[in-house]
Amino acid sequence: MAYNPQRALELLRVGSGIPNARFREGQEDAIRAVVAGAQRLLVVQKTGWGKSFVYFIAIKLLREAGQGPALLISPLLSLMRNQIAAAQRMGVRAATIHSDNQDDWPDVEARLNRNEVDILLISPERLANEHFRSRVLAGVASRIALLVVDEAHCISDWGHDFRPHYRLLERIVRTLPSNLRLLATTATANNRVMDDLRTVLGPDLAVSHGDLNRPSLTLQSIRLPGQAERLAWLAEQLPNLPGSGIVYTLTVRDAGQVADWLRSRGLRVAAYTGETGERRPELEQALLDNRVKALVATTALGMGFDKPDLAFVIHYQTPGSVVAYYQQVGRAGRALDTAYGVLLSGREENDINDFFIASAFPTAHEVETVLAALEQHPGGLSVPELEALVNLSRGRIQKTMDLLSLESPAPIAKQGARWQLTAARLGQGFWERAKRLTELRRAEQQQMQDYVSLESGHMEFLIRALDGEAGLIQPPRLPPLPTTASVDLVREAIAFLRRTSLPIEPRKQWPTGGLPQFEVAGNIGLNRRAEPGRCLCVWGDAGWGDLVRQGKYRDHHFSDDLVTACVGLVATWHPEPMPTWVTCIPSLRHPDLVPDLARRLAKALGLPFHAVLEKTAERPAQKTMANSSQQAHNLDGSLDIRQALPGGPVLLVDDMVDSRWTLTVAAWLLRRHGSGPVWPLALALTGHD
Template identity: 40%
Template structure:
């Protein structure tokens, strides 16, 4: 009883309520951690109180004389909330993240002196050389408790797999005997649970200073899994299928004010988040966009405003996800479906934690599958790319920039690949350099194939959720293998089964559709010119470096839309979709884009171009040439034709900037006849291509035109891949 009494007192401090009691499973987890020093996996719905378990257990371990609790946490928003909550439990908490670098040394000093009770770190911090050398050994000397929050990230099969999380296995393996471990998640099916439990059960034989064997008969590497019912009784779910993006935007414009309290509108793309937030704000709704491109300071401000109910809706990408805690969040609407039911369950779990009713509505789009495919990035390495990276390191350690110059991979996928290879023991980070570890590495093609198949089946399950006539909450919880799954009686399909109307209005007033159409049909995205050559070009035979001189740089450019945009993006995605044989399709410029091109050119604040030049295309020559010729005719400009293309050189890759520039270099040149006319022009040239990806093709070709005497270059393309 003494253990429970102590735990209850700490719970009262944490909740600031003298009548607070533990929910079923909470004290059992605390007891296993504090008394039995076990490893515990808690799979409970969002809002169940997983953080209360580690705050109470962490303080009790501290009272027993052990060191701080280390929490590995995925998101900055979660860290900020947890630091504040820990203080209520009389725990001195600190975070080490990219948002507080200036505070690191003071925090490290406090850890050394024993003045920190609870430390939150990101999984990336566990691989930071300084943290591993200076801080981690001190923590391990007398660690009180290790917590892995959002533990599904450990698993290849989790909907939000992260390579850095797999390093936690190494951390667990090196723990001294007697250090309890708690892993928590709300979104794990049986496959993920089994995988995480296996990783938690790694044996260790390092004695913990002054610790006796666990009092329980179970050994410390046995994993206690506590799994509760995942259904959220406060949520009522619905799916409203509307014909177009404008219909869905019109519904939001007409009915957002009817949704309870403040909430989140999730979108699949950054562009959709900004367009939707702008449209809602123009119509008088308090709405603001929140994406991965939002500055950290602005993110904090938006989160604070949402928590204070100062905005009706935050229109967000998945950047506002795990860890954001607003107990009275009144609604979650999805403008487009996530690619798996588990990811969807995780996002809707933000709502209704401390209110009796919260509304969850999915507005799926016909473009969802295209967007899933567009954003499909391999978190697993391809054998070819992995071998290329290992080959680049064969002659010794290299910095990221040096590897980039040797391997045709962009920075982000290269960093992800290096993380995966490091986790798998093939490479290791040595300060700013990466090196081969000396371990033999074999590409696990079968595992990566199985993971890819799992992702595909998750997408099919998401589509099945949209179509189901059964209970939606039951569908989601069955996807999480919840044995307690049962009909909720509240969702739109449960209501329909009783002959009752859906809880949400389905009408879309025409005037709001018209307002939405004005935004969606808007054409024109600014393309900022490149101003600096990528490093490492000399190693690829191109003698360029540093700042690009202004007289060799194109002006600001334009495209009709991004491929991920709601309106014209849909038309452009269809235009650039591969044919049945998987190869690019070529065709004349679609008549449907003519009005959009005219709109972009008319709105462009430019010096009117005197001529049009097209970039030769190996994959879509008819599309590019017909677009350039059509613009020349519409704008009464001189059509100077196409630049020359050296067919003996390979098609430019889609990798990093260094490779991209090197592959374009010398491939396209200005014909003598065109060069003779350029210097006599009384205005710039409109340089036309089908789409802009990295921007380096436009940059290199514009330099050739300018050096040939062209007065100026205005880049134009149909689409932007961003």
């Protein structure tokens, strides 16, 4: 069909709200190629270039010419609010179907059937949903005029652990008519990703590739191994930076901790993570309006967020790949002459990234364990039922199911809530891909460590790592920021880290099937339940974590400093009614470690200590139990009380906690034998208890 350049420019100006807006280099060519050429096109352009305008203007022109609707697949529907608003200004009727708007699904389906939707936006997970495929997609498939794949690099194997359902696109694209318009967009695609995309989207894939250079960005990398050093650096430098920005962390907990610290220093910041939930739009708007200095965010605030005047992006730790880093740092300075992109590097980042890499695929043992359990139950098993049968965590079970179900042919399939074996067998290609990708991620991790070591040439390094043409790189326009932090601020950051504590929420229900030897099941009554407790730190973390680790495994004795810290924690916590005595969790493997800590803590608190709990049976260490159900059953019948209790509220001490089952069973026993409220206190939150 013919392309109307005047109408396209009019739509750009209406959508952008800028009366004299002009197309950026390559933008109109991409729209023309989609509308008039009916070809498969990949647009690789840096963040902020305006990729969403390409597909929204193209679909508006197609609809005005009597063509059918468009289908857009994106992992970022919750972050596309401003793009959808621009589309609506152009008169594009956009609708979304995703897990967070299920109440809207019937209305969206009805509007699709009445041809009242111009573009339907879905997450890749919808492609695995039988209801969506049979009730929604089947009804409009023959009418679709344009398929848009947003963040197309996720099709590549690079995205397998971010949104693995992108793999389903490969099967869908193979079934499409060869003349169906297809537009794929991304901000980052090195040669390896480009090869993957051609394999999936077709060898005749045309490519519109823009310049990767970002002259407005002044990039810098700084090694500050300790968390306290980086917290101090942020508190010292953020007030001096112009405008507002983003501070990225690798974990949800770090985002919360960094935000808490910066707020304690008087800075207007907020944490933004996958757990932020309904507050996401509010926090995004606060950043857009410059009502906060920064959002301290995980990758939950990533691709799709658009703030052209973002003045800085700072990383608290090093991401695992150049692709991820360029995506994130590229949010800064899109409509500014100058902006900072600073990468802080800390000692914990390699452990975190190692965990991400190691957990990206199930192990052979995990796959064999799950498939063996399913073979024993032809009627299928739900994930909670599998959890009770196999010694794997729920997350590892879910990861195994997700990735195996995406194989073609898949060895497992889901019927309702249950997973069942199919006639297919897992091919060797699965393991070959896992090995290749793991090696690739290790190489990408090392590439980022090479970036951290640079003293100059940061932009050139990123462009070359992304297989771009570096060309003429202008010198940084802003002076480098200091590479050290104030000694006094570091001391204050250490004190802050040591003041923090974590809640220990009481369990309210016994595991599925109960604990037969204790003869308990169902809900845990209020008069048998632990009270909300406190944990001093996270195992091995900054603050007290390293000292706990040293005491447990090097010194076999917890230091007086930890006793003093616990006294301070109890004083700040001030449980009511206050404990009148102290007891502890016993251990046959380390019979003196925790009792010695509890005795010294009791003396410091001026309370009597009574070792009333006994370990009656040797069981495997809780750390060898991979999920909550296994941890609970591992304790069944292994604790007892064989003496009279003093009565009154009690402080129940342990060194490590995670699943909380040890504390739950101990509290139940104490309450059943006549104690008052049981207040748990542990040194460290860890992967087991």
